[in-house]
Amino acid sequence: MAVMRRVLAPFRETVGFSRWMLLAGIVIVAFFVVLAVGAEWIAPYGYAQKSADGVDFPKLAEPGGDHLLGTDRLFFDVWSRVVWGARTALEVIVLAVAGSMILGLALGLVSGYVGGWFDRILVLVMDALYAFPPLLLAIVFGFLLADKIGAGVVSAALSLTVVYLPQYFRVVRNSTISARESTYVEAARALGAPGRTVITRYLFGNVIHSVPVIGTLNAADALGTLAALGFLGLGIQPTDGADWGFDLSRALDDASSGIWWTGVFSGAAIVLLITGLTLVGEGLNETINPVLRKKRLQKIRREETIR
Amino acid sequence: MPTKPEAARAPRRAEHDETLLSIRDLRVHYALRGSSLARLFGRDVGTVKAVDGIDLEIAKGEVLGLVGESGSGKSTLGRAVLGLAPITGGSIAYEERRIETMSGRALREVRRNLQMVFQDPSAALNPAMDIETAVGHPLRIHRLARGDELRRRVVDALERVGLSPADQFLTKYPGELSGGQKQRAVIARAIILDPVLLIADEPISMLDMSVRSKLLQLMLDLKADLDLTYVYITHDLASAKFFCDRVAIMYLGRVVEIGTTEEIFADPKHPYTQSLVGAIPDLDPDRSTPRDLPRGEIPDAASPPLGCAFHPRCPQAFDKCGWESRDLRVLLESHWTTVPEAEYDAERAIIGDVDALDLPDHVAALPAGRGHSGGDVERVLDTIHAADPDEPFWRGVRQRRVVDAGVGIDFHEGEDPALRPAGGVQVACHLYPPPGDAAGPPPQPKE
Numbered sequence: 130m131a132v133m134r135r136v137l138a139p140f141r142e143t144v145g146f147s148r149w150m151l152l153a154g155i156v157i158v159a160f161f162v163v164l165a166v167g168a169e170w171i172a173p174y175g176y177a178q179k180s181a182d183g184v185d186f187p188k189l190a191e192p193g194g195d196h197l198l199g200t201d202r203l204f205f206d207v208w209s210r211v212v213w214g215a216r217t218a219l220e221v222i223v224l225a226v227a228g229s230m231i232l233g234l235a236l237g238l239v240s241g242y243v244g245g246w247f248d249r250i251l252v253l254v255m256d257a258l259y260a261f262p263p264l265l266l267a268i269v270f271g272f273l274l275a276d277k278i279g280a281g282v283v284s285a286a287l288s289l290t291v292v293y294l295p296q297y298f299r300v301v302r303n304s305t306i307s308a309r310e311s312t313y314v315e316a317a318r319a320l321g322a323p324g325r326t327v328i329t330r331y332l333f334g335n336v337i338h339s340v341p342v343i344g345t346l347n348a349a350d351a352l353g354t355l356a357a358l359g360f361l362g363l364g365i366q367p368t369d370g371a372d373w374g375f376d377l378s379r380a381l382d383d384a385s386s387g388i389w390w391t392g393v394f395s396g397a398a399i400v401l402l403i404t405g406l407t408l409v410g411e412g413l414n415e416t417i418n419p420v421l422r423k424k425r426l427q428k429i430r431r432e433e434t435i436r
Numbered sequence: 437m438p439t440k441p442e443a444a445r446a447p448r449r450a451e452h453d454e455t456l457l458s459i460r461d462l463r464v465h466y467a468l469r470g471s472s473l474a475r476l477f478g479r480d481v482g483t484v485k486a487v488d489g490i491d492l493e494i495a496k497g498e499v500l501g502l503v504g505e506s507g508s509g510k511s512t513l514g515r516a517v518l519g520l521a522p523i524t525g526g527s528i529a530y531e532e533r534r535i536e537t538m539s540g541r542a543l544r545e546v547r548r549n550l551q552m553v554f555q556d557p558s559a560a561l562n563p564a565m566d567i568e569t570a571v572g573h574p575l576r577i578h579r580l581a582r583g584d585e586l587r588r589r590v591v592d593a594l595e596r597v598g599l600s601p602a603d604q605f606l607t608k609y610p611g612e613l614s615g616g617q618k619q620r621a622v623i624a625r626a627i628i629l630d631p632v633l634l635i636a637d638e639p640i641s642m643l644d645m646s647v648r649s650k651l652l653q654l655m656l657d658l659k660a661d662l663d664l665t666y667v668y669i670t671h672d673l674a675s676a677k678f679f680c681d682r683v684a685i686m687y688l689g690r691v692v693e694i695g696t697t698e699e700i701f702a703d704p705k706h707p708y709t710q711s712l713v714g715a716i717p718d719l720d721p722d723r724s725t726p727r728d729l730p731r732g733e734i735p736d737a738a739s740p741p742l743g744c745a746f747h748p749r750c751p752q753a754f755d756k757c758g759w760e761s762r763d764l765r766v767l768l769e770s771h772w773t774t775v776p777e778a779e780y781d782a783e784r785a786i787i788g789d790v791d792a793l794d795l796p797d798h799v800a801a802l803p804a805g806r807g808h809s810g811g812d813v814e815r816v817l818d819t820i821h822a823a824d825p826d827e828p829f830w831r832g833v834r835q836r837r838v839v840d841a842g843v844g845i846d847f848h849e850g851e852d853p854a855l856r857p858a859g860g861v862q863v864a865c866h867l868y869p870p871p872g873d874a875a876g877p878p879p880q881p882k883e
Contacts, residue, residue: 312559319518319552320574320625321544330573334564 151412157405164215176213176371213371224286233297241305259295349406461526488689501680509689551626557618561610568606616647695861743850758850759832761800803842
C-alpha cells in the first residue's frame with residue numbers, strides 16, 4: 130500500500146500547467162490504448178488480410194468506400210494496419226519498459242547495496258551500454274535476436290530493454306547508495322535483518338519513487354526507436370503484426386508518385402502517441418524533479434478565513 | 437532537565453556482579469580516503485582511530501554512560517558492540533561469546549539480545565513503513581511471531597512505551613508522528629525482542645526539551661520492568677548524572693576517566709572531566725561557577741597529539757604530557773590573533789615558514805625570516821612568554837637553542853597516560869601517578 134501511495138503521489142501532486150500536460154497526455158495515450166485493446170472490434174480487417182469474402186483488396190486504393198484510409202501496395206487495409214499497429218506498439222513498449230524497469234530496479238538495488246567489485250563491474254557495463262547511441266544498440270540487438278528467436282514483438286521488446294536498462298540502473302543504484310547510508314538501514318541491520326530483507330523491505334520502498342517518471346519518458350523514446358527499427362526492417366515482420374515503422378518505409382516509394390495515404394496515417398499515429406507519452410512524462414517530471422517543481426501555496430481569500 | 441535529588445537515586449545502585457559485556461583493548465580504525473591518485477597507487481594516507489584501545493566491563497542491570505564531545509568515539513564504540521562498526525582489534529565478549537569474530541547468522545542471533553536506540557528518531561524509522569510493520573519487524577525477521585500473535589505483541593510494546601491507545605498508531609507512518617512519538621516507536625521496536633542490553637545513542641538529543649525527561653523516565657521504567665542493561669551514549673552530562681550508575685568519560689577514542697556517577701560528579705579527577713562538569717548549565721543565576729571550558733577544538737583524530745591527547749587543551753598540563761611542534765604553531769597563531777596588525781606584520785616577518793611544525797615531533801625548529809636572525813625569533817618568543825607566563829606550553833619546553841638560522845626548541849619527552857586507579861575511580865592523567873610510582877606529585881599540582 131505504502132509503495133503504491135508513493136508511486137502514485139506524483140500523479141496526485143501535479144498542479145497548473147503540468148496537470149494539463151499530464152491530462153492531455155493521458156487522453157492521447159488512452160485513445161491508443163482503446164485502439165490496441167479493441168483492435169479485433171475496431172479494425173475492419175486483419176493486419177495481414179488481402180481479401181474479404183473472396184474478393185481481393187485493390188492495390189493502392191484511395192481512401193473512401195470499403196477502405197476508410199485506402200489500401201497500400203501490399204493490398205493491406207491502411208486503417209486496419211494503423212489500429213493493429215497500436216497494439217504492436219503498446220505491447221512492445223509495455224514489455225520493454227517493464228523489462229528494463231524490473232531488471233534495472235533489481236540490479237540497481239543489489240549493486241547499490243552490495244557495492245564493491247560487483248557494483249563497479251555493473252556500473253562499467255551499464256555505462257558502456259549507455260554510451261552507445263540508442264538506435265545503434267537497438268539495431269545490433271535487434272539483429273542478433275532476430276537471428277536467434279525471430280523478429281517479433283518479444284525480440285523488439287528485448288532489444289529496447291537493453292537500450293533503456295542503464296537509465297533505471299543508474300537512478301536506482303544512486304538512490305540506493307544514498308539510502309544505504311541512512312540510519313533506518315543501519316537500524317534494520319541492528320535488528321538483525323539479513324541483506325535480502327534490507328533490500329526488499331527498507332530500500333525498495335524508498336528508491337522506487339523516481340522510477341515511474343523515467344518509465345513514461347522512456348516509453349516515448351522507445352516508441353521512436355521501435356519505429357526506427359521497423360523502418361530499417363528489423364522490427365516486426367508484416368506477417369507477425371502491424372508495424373508503423375515498417376509501413377512508413379514501404380510508403381517511401383509511394384510518396385513520390387502522389388500516393389499520400391499509405392504513409393501519412395501511420396506516421397501521424399507515431400507522432401501522436403509519442404506526443405501523448407511525452408506529455409505524461411513531462412507533466413510528471415515537473416512535480417518530481419525538485420529543480421522544476423514549484424510548490425504553490427493556496428491563496429486563501431479573506432472572507433473564508435473570517436468565517 | 438530537572439535533576440532528581442541525590443537521595444532519590446541512591447536505592448537504584450543495586451549490586452551489579454554479573455558481567456554482561458566485556459570489552460578488551462577494542463580498536464576501531466578507519467582508513468582515510470585520500471585523493472583518487474593516492475588510492476590508485478595504494479599509498480597509505482593514514483587512519484582515523486575512532487576507538488583506540490578501550491577496556492570496559494558492563495555489569496548486568498547497570499546503566500553505563502559514555503560521555504564525550506563529538507568525535508570522541510562514543511557512538512563508534514556503541515556501534516562496534518552491535519557489530520555495526522568494523523572492529524580492527526581487541527575483543528568484545530557478550531556472555532562469553534565473542535562478537536568480533538561473528539558474522540552472518542550468529543551475529544544476527546546475538547542481536548536479538550543487543551538492541552539500539554538511535555539519536556535521530558526521524559531517520560531511524562523507514563519512512564515507507566507503517567508503525568505496526570516497523571515495530572513488529574524484528575519479530576518477523578527472527579521468525580518469532582506472526583499473525584495475531586505478532587499484532588498482540590506490537591500493541592503490547594506500543595502500550596508499554598506510552599503510545600496508547602496503540603490502535604491509533606498502528607497504521608500511522610513515521611512522517612505523521614512527532615519526534616517524541618517516533619522515539620517511543622523506536623524504543624518499542626528495540627524492546628519487542630525482549631533484549632538484555634540496550635544501547636541508547638543520544639536518545640534524547642534531537643527531542644524537544646519538554647519530552648526529554650519523560651523519555652528518560654520511560655527508559656528507567658522499562659529498565660525496571662524488563663530487567664534491562666543500558667549503555668547510554670551522550671554529550672549531555674546533566675542527563676548522564678540523572679540516568680547513569682557509572683560514567684565513562686571519553687576523549688579521542690579513549691576512556692580518560694571512569695567511575696561511579698556520584699564520584700565523577702562530586703570529585704572529577706581528569707582536567708577534561710573537570711571542565712565538562714564545570715560546563716553543566718546552572719539554573720541558579722546568582723551562583724556563577726567559574727567555567728573552565730577546554731580551549732580550542734577536539735584535535736584531528738587522524739593525527740592525534742603526542743603523549744596525552746588532551747594536553748593541547750589542558751590548563752594543568754606539565755612537562756610529561758607530550759608537548760610537541762604543533763603546539764608551538766598553535767601558540768604562535770593564537771598569539772597573533774590577539775596582537776595589533778602592525779605588531780603581527782613585524783613578528784610574522786621575523787619568523788619564517790611555520791608549516792614544517794605540522795610534522796609532530798618532540799623537537800621543533802623555528803626558522804628566522806629573511807633578513808632576521810635567531811636572536812630576533814628568541815625575542816618574539818620571550819614576548820609571548822612574558823605576556824602569559826602561566827601558559828602550560830612553557831612547562832613542556834626543556835631547552836631553547838638559539839642559532840643563526842632560528843631557534844630550536846626541545847620538548848620534554850611525553851608519555852601516554854594509561855588508566856590508573858585514583859581515589860574511587862580510574863583516570864588516565866599524569867596528575868595522578870600510578871600507585872608505587874616513585875615520580876611523586878607533579879611539579880604543578882592543581883590549585
